[in-house]
Each structure stands twice: as structure tokens, then as C-alpha cells.
Amino acid sequence: MADEKDDLMSALDEEQSKNDDDMASEWASMIEGADDGDNESQADRILNQDEIDNLLGFDQADLNEGEMSGVQALINSALVSYERLPMLEIVFDRLVRLTTTSLRNFTSDNVEVSLDSITSVRFGDYLNSVPLPAILTVLKAEEWDNFGLMTVESNLIYSMIDVLLGGRRGNNTIRVEGRPYTTIEMSLTKRMIELILDDMMKAFEPLTPVTFNVERMETNPRFAAIARPANAAILIELRIDMDDRGGKVEILLPYATIEPIREQLLQMFMGEKFGRDPIWEGHLASEIYAAExxxxxxxxxxEIPLSQAMNIEQGDTLMxxxxxxxxxxxxxxxxxxxxxxxxxxxxxxxxxxxxxxxxxxxxxxxxxxxxxxxxx
Incomplete structure (x- = not known):
């Protein structure tokens, strides 16, 4: 009986140990399955290209609308928005009207000038984005003692040459040739640029007198560096259309160039004064001069003591x-x-x-x- 009891106990122990081993192996498999599931979920959470673009702020739709976010917004946070200079848009709206009339008289054709956009850019980024071939004109603002840049697209150059030299009108797109500009093309383009500069002087005249002169004309953007690449600048894009042909003129003014007239550009409307009114000053001066x-x-x-003053009597002599x-x-x-x-x-x-x-x-x-x- 004792032997049978020992055999039964040993059999039960073996069965218990077997069950424990099976349970341990089952728990191990469950843990491994959970780990595999976590790895699969982590693998599923890899960011796609759209999420990366949104995170970094390189969404093309937002860039086209001028809105920036993410890293791109941090990079360009140092730029000053042109909307803080309300008078600037009024000046260039005036330039559009003046240039439309001037180019119509210059070409004897139906010319339409429109203002596409006014944006803030970095000078180096703009030079790298200029489509070649093009003519880059370095301008000097004499009264401001600084420089600006005017870029004329190749399409506009060939269109203007075609109009001035009597070319036939047609819907054919002008082919941009990879050759240097001829002397006649450079001369006629310079006349058009000088015409636009004269209108710019008239546009700025209500704010401040300024004279724009052509410093030099370049075809290589590297030779038209007037500021450091990281400097902020204002880019004005003008569209010039002559029936079925035309192109763009871009005017770039670094913020350092317009710094002398910053207070005038901060005005909300033409003629606004900040604490000074010459009409009122002149009227006040004339009234003061006539006052009695x-x-x-x-x-x-x-000075004498009060007691001595109180003792003064009639007939006293003061020396x-x-x-x-x-x-x-x-x-x-x-x-x-x-x-x-x-x-x-x-x-x-x-x-x-x-x-x-x-x-x-x-x-x-x-x-x-x-x-x-x-x-x-």
C-alpha cells in the first residue's frame, strides 16, 4: 500500500509540473504576441509624406497663399511683412496708373499694367529664383543713398522689341533664345526701364522726393548683388500685357533702402501727420506774431526784509x-x-x-x- 501511495504521489507531481510548464509556455507566447502587435502598431505609425510636409510647413497650397507654418514659419519669422507699411501699396497702385499711360504713349499700343503681388523675400532667395535669360537693372535712389533692383523678363523684352519695331501680331508664343541680348535690345529695354523709373519718382513724390537712376544693367544675377543674401527685401511684381503678348517686371527694394521713409510708409492714408501739422503751425505762428x-x-x-518794506513811509528816499x-x-x-x-x-x-x-x-x-x- 505504501508503494502504491508513493507511485500515485509521484504521478500527481509529474502532472502538476507538466501543467505548470504548459501554462508558462502559454504566457510566454502571449507576451511575444503582444510585443509583435506593438511592433506592428509602431510600424503602422510611420509618418507619410503629407504629414511630414505639414509638420515642417512645406505644404505647397499654403505656400502659394503666402501662409507659412512649422519650421518654415520659424525660418522666415525674421521677415517683416509689407502689410505693416500701408502706404507702400498706395504708392505702387499709383505707379500702375502712371506706367499704363506712359507705356501706351511709348508703344502706341494698348498696354495694360497690373499689380500682381507685393511680398517679402530674402535677397539671396530672390536672386536664385530669377528665370534666365533676363535683364537685371541696378537702381540707385539718390536721396536715400541706397540701391534697388529691377528685373525684366525675357518674354517682355522680346514683346516690347516686337511692338516697337513693327512686328506682326499673332498668338504664337515668343521663343526665348539662349543668345546674349543685342545692343538694340539693350537700348530699347533701357528706355522702357527709364520710363518706369520716372513714373516711380512721380509715385513717391507725394511722400518724399526721390530720384531713381540706372546704375548698371546685368544679365548675370551674381553681378547684381546689392545686399547680403539673408537681408529682407520687398518684391513688387508688375504684369505688362500688350494684347496677346507681354511679361513681368519685378522691382526689389531692400528694407535698408526704404528705411529713410519708414515713417511715411507707416501712414494709413496720404498726408497723414504724426503730431505735426504745418498748416496749423503756420496759422498759429501768424496769430502769435499779431498778438499784443x-x-x-x-x-x-x-531784495529787502519784509519789516523794512512795511516801515516805508511817505517822503522816504530809496537809493x-x-x-x-x-x-x-x-x-x-x-x-x-x-x-x-x-x-x-x-x-x-x-x-x-x-x-x-x-x-x-x-x-x-x-x-x-x-x-x-x-x-x-
Missing amino acids: TELEAVLHEW FERTPNDPVSLRCGDVKLTEAQMGHIGKYVSVRVTRPLNPPKVNMSVFEAMDEQGSD
Whole structure:
């Protein structure tokens, strides 16, 4: 009986150990399956190209609309938006109207000029994006003592040459040739550029007088560097259409170039003034000049105790420490204007001014400094 009992116990132990091994192996397989599932889910979470573009801010639709996000927004955060200069758009709208009339008279053709866009770009990025061949004209703003850039597309150059030299009208697209521009083409293009520059001077005239001159004309963008590649600039795109032909003119003005007129460009409308109005100043000046004021001739003054002043009686003699040849002070209120010599004309006492008026202690520079402090 003891032997049978021992055999039964050993059989039960073997069965229990077998069950434990099976359970352990089952748990191990479940854990491995879970790990495989996690790996598969992680593999499924790999970002696709659209998600990467949205994360980095390189969505082409947003770029076309001028909106930036992600890393692209951080990269371009240093750029100043042209919308902070409201008067700039008004100036170039005026340029469009003037240029339309000028080019119609220049070509004797139906010319339409339109403003495509005004954007902020980096100078280096713009030079790398200029489609070649093209003519890049370096402009100098004399009063601002700085430079700008005007780019004329090849399509517009050949269209203008065709119109000026009597070419036939047609719907055929002008073929851009890979040859250098001839002397006639350069000369006629320069005349068109000078015409646009004259209109630019007229467009800026209500804000500030400025003279734009052609410094040089280049066909290689590397020779038209007028600023550092990372510098911000304003790009104005003009579209010139002549019936079924035409092209673009791009005007690039670095922010350093328009810095001298930044306050004028911040105006919301033409003629807005910041704390100064010349019409009101002129009216005030004319009224002040016509106003009457009281002038006093002071022979002498000194301080005495109040007790002594109260003891003055009729018949007392006050001794002035002055002689007839000592100067007399001419005052307006508490302000000393100048000095004079005392005398008389007939029965009237008179004074003769002996030196110029004292310079005022307060002038317009004080008010201008107060305006600047208030604006800060």
C-alpha cells in the first residue's frame, strides 16, 4: 500500500509540473504576441509624406497663399511683412496708373499694367529664383543713398522689341533664345526701364522726393548683388500685357533702402501727420506774431526784509545803486529779452536797445524730442 501511495504521489507531481510548464509556455507566447502587435502598431505609425510636409510647413497650397507654418514659419519669422507699411501699396497702385499711360504713349499700343503681388523675400532667395535669360537693372535712389533692383523678363523684352519695331501680331508664343541680348535690345529695354523709373519718382513724390537712376544693367544675377543674401527685401511684381503678348517686371527694394521713409510708409492714408501739422503751425505762428504783449523796462531791483518794506513811509528816499549810464533790462513777464540804454525823447522816457535778443531756451527740437518719447 505504501508503494502504491508513493507511485500515485509521484504521478500527481509529474502532472502538476507538466501543467505548470504548459501554462508558462502559454504566457510566454502571449507576451511575444503582444510585443509583435506593438511592433506592428509602431510600424503602422510611420509618418507619410503629407504629414511630414505639414509638420515642417512645406505644404505647397499654403505656400502659394503666402501662409507659412512649422519650421518654415520659424525660418522666415525674421521677415517683416509689407502689410505693416500701408502706404507702400498706395504708392505702387499709383505707379500702375502712371506706367499704363506712359507705356501706351511709348508703344502706341494698348498696354495694360497690373499689380500682381507685393511680398517679402530674402535677397539671396530672390536672386536664385530669377528665370534666365533676363535683364537685371541696378537702381540707385539718390536721396536715400541706397540701391534697388529691377528685373525684366525675357518674354517682355522680346514683346516690347516686337511692338516697337513693327512686328506682326499673332498668338504664337515668343521663343526665348539662349543668345546674349543685342545692343538694340539693350537700348530699347533701357528706355522702357527709364520710363518706369520716372513714373516711380512721380509715385513717391507725394511722400518724399526721390530720384531713381540706372546704375548698371546685368544679365548675370551674381553681378547684381546689392545686399547680403539673408537681408529682407520687398518684391513688387508688375504684369505688362500688350494684347496677346507681354511679361513681368519685378522691382526689389531692400528694407535698408526704404528705411529713410519708414515713417511715411507707416501712414494709413496720404498726408497723414504724426503730431505735426504745418498748416496749423503756420496759422498759429501768424496769430502769435499779431498778438499784443506787455514789455517792461526794469531799472533796478533788489531784495529787502519784509519789516523794512512795511516801515516805508511817505517822503522816504530809496537809493538805487545805479547810474544814468547803467543798462536797463527789457522783460516780458519773467523772461529777460535784452538790455537797453535809458534816455528821453521830448517829455517821454525812452530806451535804446543795445544788443540782440537773448536766444530762447525752448525751441521746436524740445517738442520733437517729446513727440519721439511719446511714440516710444
